[in-house]
Amino acid sequence: AAELGDPLAMLNLGIAYEHGRGVEKDLEQAVKYYRQAAERGQTVAQFQLGTMYANGIQVEQSYAKALEWFQLAAEANYADAEWAIANMYERGYAVPVDRTEAVAWYLKAAEHGSQRAKERLEKLKAD
Helix, strand or coil, rough: CCCCCHHHHHHHHHHHHHCCCCCHHHHHHHHHHHHHHHHCCCHHHHHHHHHHHHCCCCCCCCCCHHHHHHHHHHHHCHHHHHHHHHHHHHHCCCCCCCCHHHHHHHHHHHHHHCCCHHHHHHHHHCC
C-alpha cells in the first residue's frame, strides 16, 4: 500500500522501522517513510517527523524544521503537536520565549485531549 502512495501505510512503515516492529530497526527508513507520509498530509507522520528533527534522530537536529512539521500537524488539531509547539514557546526553541503563546498552545492541546497539557497548565498556574 505504501508503494501505491497510501500515507497511512507509509506512517505505519515509519513506526515499524523506528521501533523494530516486524522489521529490523532502521531509523533511516523510518525517517524516509515519515517524510513521504508527512508530505502527503498525514498528521501523525508530520508530528513524528517533527519529533525526529527536534531530537536529531537520523536527521540533523533542527528546532526550526521541527516547528514547521509540528505546525502542519497542529493545523489538523493534533494535540501532541500543539503540546510540542507550546513547549517550544515555553523553552525558547526556534522561537523567543513567550509564556503567553505557550499557554495559548497548551490550552489548544488540552482542548484536544492532551492530559500532559492540562498538567502543564496547572503547574504554570502554580508558578
